[in-house]
Structures are given as structure tokens and as C-alpha cells.
Amino acid sequence: IIGMTVSKTENFPAWYQEVVLKAEMIEYYTEISGFFILRPASMFIWNTIRKWFQERIEAMDVEEASFPMFLSSKSLEKEKDHVEGFAPELAWVTKAGDKDLEVPVAVRPTSEAVMYPYYSKWIRSHRDLPLRLNQWNSVVRWEAKQTTPFLRAREFLWQEGHTAHLTEELAGEEVLQILELYAGVYEQLLAVPVVRGRKTEKEKFAGGYYTTTVEGYIPSNGRGIQGATSHCLGQNFSKMFDITVEDPHPKGDEKAKHIHVWQNSWGLSTRVIGVMVMIHGDDKGLVLPPRISKIQVIMIPVGITKSTAPEDKARHYDQLEEIKRTLKSAGVRTDYDIRDGYTPAWKFNDWELKGVPLRLEYGPKDAAKSVVSFARRDTGEKGTIAISELSTEVPKLLETIQSDLYNKAEASFRSHRIEITEWEKVIPALDVKNVVLIPHCLKEKCEDKIKDLTTGNQEETEGPEQMKAPSMGMKSLCIPFDQPAGIVKGETKCLNPECEALAESWCMFGRSY
Numbered sequence: 001i002i003g004m005t006v007s008k009t010e011n012f013p014a015w016y017q018e019v020v021l022k023a024e025m026i027e028y029y030t031e032i033s034g035f036f037i038l039r040p041a042s043m044f045i046w047n048t049i050r051k052w053f054q055e056r057i058e059a060m061d062v063e064e065a066s067f068p069m070f071l072s073s074k075s076l077e078k079e080k081d082h083v084e085g086f087a088p089e090l091a092w093v094t095k096a097g098d099k100d101l102e103v104p105v106a107v108r109p110t111s112e113a114v115m116y117p118y119y120s121k122w123i124r125s126h127r128d129l130p131l132r133l134n135q136w137n138s139v140v141r142w143e144a145k146q147t148t149p150f151l152r153a154r155e156f157l158w159q160e161g162h163t164a165h166l167t168e169e170l171a172g173e174e175v176l177q178i179l180e181l182y183a184g185v186y187e188q189l190l191a192v193p194v195v196r197g198r199k200t201e202k203e204k205f206a207g208g209y210y211t212t213t214v215e216g217y218i219p220s221n222g223r224g225i226q227g228a229t230s231h232c233l234g235q236n237f238s239k240m241f242d243i244t245v246e247d248p249h250p251k252g253d254e255k256a257k258h259i260h261v262w263q264n265s266w267g268l269s270t271r272v273i274g275v276m277v278m279i280h281g282d283d284k285g286l287v288l289p290p291r292i293s294k295i296q297v298i299m300i301p302v303g304i305t306k307s308t309a310p311e312d313k314a315r316h317y318d319q320l321e322e323i324k325r326t327l328k329s330a331g332v333r334t335d336y337d338i339r340d341g342y343t344p345a346w347k348f349n350d351w352e353l354k355g356v357p358l359r360l361e362y363g364p365k366d367a368a369k370s371v372v373s374f375a376r377r378d379t380g381e382k383g384t385i386a387i388s389e390l391s392t393e394v395p396k397l398l399e400t401i402q403s404d405l406y407n408k409a410e411a412s413f414r415s416h417r418i419e420i421t422e423w424e425k426v427i428p429a430l431d432v433k434n435v436v437l438i439p440h441c442l443k444e445k446c447e448d449k450i451k452d453l454t455t456g457n458q459e460e461t462e463g464p465e466q467m468k469a470p471s472m473g474m475k476s477l478c479i480p481f482d483q484p485a486g487i488v489k490g491e492t493k494c495l496n497p498e499c500e501a502l503a504e505s506w507c508m509f510g511r512s513y
């Protein structure tokens with residue numbers, strides 16, 4: 001069967017797997033589990049994101065570099081304390097040909113340990129700052145958990161930016177600039193709303209100073225999902241890797257001191273594609289936001305049958321070609337489907353499955369009225385556009401589709417982000433696919449306790465035959481920069497009934513990926 005067979009509301013995980021396969025975005029790399037092939041439909045989206053992001057970081061004087069994909073255990077040693085938790089994910093090369101390597105090398109899971117010995121070598125004076133390098137590459141993390149296309153893979157494409165600054169303030173400014181670009185990738189290209197915030201001490205990058213994040217929301221299962229992270233590393237890595245400069249403003253007559261530089265690192269991966277698919281897709285398949293869709297308009301001839309006179313058919317197709325030229329010169333990525341032997345209905349289904357945002361039907365009846373008929377992929381709305389209006393109306397309609405997709409997702413996220421001030425209301429809120437905002441003390445122990453308190457246990461499920469898996473506990477997603485009112489410092493308590501501490505801020509919690 002070429003079309004979708006699984007309903008998104010009936011079996012979301014199976015629907016997701018089917019749609020990324022049937023929309024020809026992904027192929028499972030069956031040779032080795034946890035790896036996926038990104039087909040042209042996915043690579044077009046990734047390259048659109050890359051161009052958009054690359055242009056903007058170049059404007060921030062970020063330069064591109066390419067470092068080796070292997071790292072030695074020696075350089076890993078330098079960051080051993082926070083690496084130990086990740087050790088099970090490291091992939092090692094131990095042989096070349098039939099000879100064992102003297103020293104095994106690890107495939108990069110991220111490039112701090114590869115890059116920073118050279119940051120130490122290159123950064124001598126404050127005049128070498130800021131150093132800002134970005135890599136577009138892939139990394140390998142041998143995930144133990146179940147993998148899923150785009151969201152969790154053992155190898156994925158991403159960009160990793162690594163910068164060095166003279167002061168905490170300069171580093172902090174860049175952390176937020178990059179986070180805003182990440183939000184832009186989601187909100188402006190993928191039509192996906194995100195909450196900006198800071199990770200708690202428990203959820204932040206252990207090797208860093210603080211982590212800022214954009215958090216997404218998957219309406220189908222009510223789960224939060226980390227979208228992309230921009231970390232301030234503080235001076236942690238410059239101390240591990242000895243990256244220092246002479247103090248340009250030595251106080252008083254003290255001989256110039258050496259300052260450990262302040263660093264950031266920031267990453268966004270192909271996970272963003274999976275989030276977009278999950279949010280916008282429907283039971284007919286993919287729904288692509290026009291700004292990232294390879295084909296924005298597919299034109300399909302109708303009313304042409306075997307009995308159509310050859311010269312009528314030829315003239316009709318010439319008009320079709322003309323319309324395509326008009327749209328392309330209006331900057332619309334347009335194609336037509338004149339495959340013989342397939343009915344218009346078959347073609348409609350095929351392009352709906354692939355998520356093309358706008359279909360134009362053109363038949364003799366349309367020609368007679370100098371119009372084309374359109375059908376929106378997101379709402380199914382149909383109508384006609386005068387051929388003379390195409391080059392202005394179609395771009396407008398595509399922008400309307402883009403913003404309607406965003407607004408629908410934004411309303412859904414907003415209505416499922418619930419402020420809660422009574423603990424008993426938390427689990428019922430999670431059970432109807434909400435994420436929650438609660439007054440929280442931000443302490444790691446308290447988060448662990450909350451995870452336990454909100455993990456459903458066996459006896460709560462129905463009888464043995466329906467032994468449902470215990471419902472997943474909630475984790476902190478972020479401390480939103482945009483804080484609701486209501487927390488009275490020194491008075492409002494942490495919402496966790498087993499915690500005595502005072503609330504520090506509202507913290508967003510939810511079941512999550």
C-alpha cells in the first residue's frame with residue numbers, strides 16, 4: 001500500500017515511523033541498528049536550515065572549521081569527570097586492517113576534546129579573542145535507548161559552535177544571540193513554537209556553567225522535547241585545557257595575570273526535522289511548512305482523458321508550462337505532475353503524502369475561465385485563483401499557510417502549558433497531555449523526587465491483561481525566561497509536597513523524550 005495505513009491519533013509512534021518512510025524522508029539502515037539514511041526530502045530541509053543559520057552566524061563573525069572525527073583517550077582524560085556518565089555512548093576504533101591500534105581512538109560524540117587543545121595553542125593574547133568556530137558535521141553516540149528517526153539516532157548531523165571570550169558578559173551575550181537563532185529556525189522556518197529558558201542544574205550540560213535551551217512540545221503525546229541548546233561553559237574547559245590570555249588590564253602594578261577564557265558551545269541537530277514532522281503531520285502524511293518545502297506548489301492537470309484530442313492536450317500542457325514559469329519567476333518552487341497512467345486522485349494522494357503545501361489543479365474548465373483551482377494541504381481548503389493573479393496570490397497564500405501552521409501549533413502548546421499551584425493537580429494535568437509550570441526550588445534532589453512521585457506504578461493500571469507500562473515520570477524541561485507572576489520570594493514554597501524548600505522560580509516540567 002503506498003499511502004498511510006496508520007492513524008496519528010490511534011498509534012502515534014507507528015504513524016511517525018510510517019510517515020517518514022512513505023514520504024521518502026528516511027530509510028532504515030538495516031545493516032546496523034540505530035542508523036538512518038537521510039534521503040533528498042530530508043536533506044533539502046536540513047540544507048535550508050543550514051543556509052539560514054550559516055548566513056546569520058557569519059554575520060556574527062563565526063568562522064567555519066573542520067576538525068578530525070577521532071579523539072584520543074588522552075584528550076578525553078582532560079574532561080574525565082563529566083565524561084564518565086557518557087562513557088557507554090563512546091564508539092571506539094581499535095583496529096586498522098588486521099592490526100590492533102596501539103592506542104584505540106574514539107569517534108567524536110561532540111568535539112570539545114578534539115578542538116580545545118588547539119584553542120589552547122592558538123589563543124595567546126586577548127587580541128586573539130573572541131575566537132568563534134563552527135563545524136557542520138556528524139557525531140556518533142552509541143545510544144542504549146530505543147532509537148527513532150531524527151529524534152534519537154546513533155549518528156546524526158548537526159552544527160557545533162565553540163567560542164572563546166575575554167569575559168563572562170561577552171560570552172553570556174553570545175549564548176543568548178545563538179539561542180534566539182535556534183528559536184528562529186523553529187519558529188520562522190519549521191513553524192514550530194518553542195519556549196526559551198535555562199536548564200536546571202540537574203538537566204544542564206554537566207561540563208558547563210549554565211545551559212540555555214529552546215523546548216518544544218509534541219501535542220500527540222503531550223511530551224516536551226529539547227529542541228537545541230546553547231551552553232556557557234564558563235571557565236571550566238579553559239581550566240581543563242589551559243586556555244589563557246594575559247590580563248589586558250592588570251589592576252594596579254600587579255604583574256599581568258593569566259585569565260582563563262570564558263567559553264560557549266552550542267548545537268542544533270537534524271532532530272529539528274523530526275519535531276516538525278510530529279507536530280504538523282496528519283493521517284494523509286507529511287505536512288510541510290512552505291519555507292522549508294522543496295516543492296511548494298505541485299500542479300496537476302485534470303479533465304484530460306484518453307478522448308482528449310492530442311492538440312488540445314498539447315495546448316493544455318503548454319498553458320501548464322506557462323503557469324509554472326510564472327510561479328517560478330515569482331520565486332515559488334513549483335513543479336507539475338504529468339505522469340501518464342495515473343489518475344488525478346492518485347496524484348493528489350501521492351503529493352499529500354509527501355506534504356506539498358499547495359496543490360493547483362488545472363483543467364479545460366479552469367482554462368475556459370482563466371483560473372486555476374487550489375487545495376491547501378494543511379486545512380484542505382479549496383478555491384480558485386485567476387491566472388492573472390497567480391504571481392501575487394500564490395506567494396501570499398504560501399505565507400498564510402506558513403503562519404497558520406505556526407499559529408495552530410502555538411495555540412496548542414500554549415493551551416497545554418498549565419500553571420499549577422496544587423500538587424494534586426499535576427498528574428491529572430500530565431494525563432491529558434499537558435506540560436506543567438510549577439513553583440520549584442530548582443534543587444537536583446527535589447527533581448529526582450518529583451520524577452519518582454510522578455512515575456505511575458503497576459497497581460494503578462487496570463487488570464493484569466492490560467498490564468500497561470507505568471506512566472513515565474515528569475522531568476524538568478527548562479526554567480522559562482518568561483516567568484509568570486505569583487511567586488513571592490521567601491514565601492511561596494516549592495510545589496513538591498515532600499520538599500521543605502522555598503520556590504526559586506516557575507519551572508516547566510513534563511513527560512519528555
Ligand SMILES: O=C1CCCN[C@@H]1CCCn1cnc2cc(F)c(Cl)cc2c1=O
Pocket residue numbers: 083086087089090109110111112141159160161205207229231265266267268
Ligand atoms: O550540546 C552541545 C552543543 C555542541 C557542543 N557540545 C555541547 C555539549 C555536548 C554534551 N555531551 C553530549 N553527549 C556526549 C556523549 C559522549 F559520549 C561524550 Cl564522551 C560527551 C558528551 C557530551 O559532552
Ligand SMILES: [Mg+2]
Pocket residue numbers: 141
Ligand atoms: Mg545523550
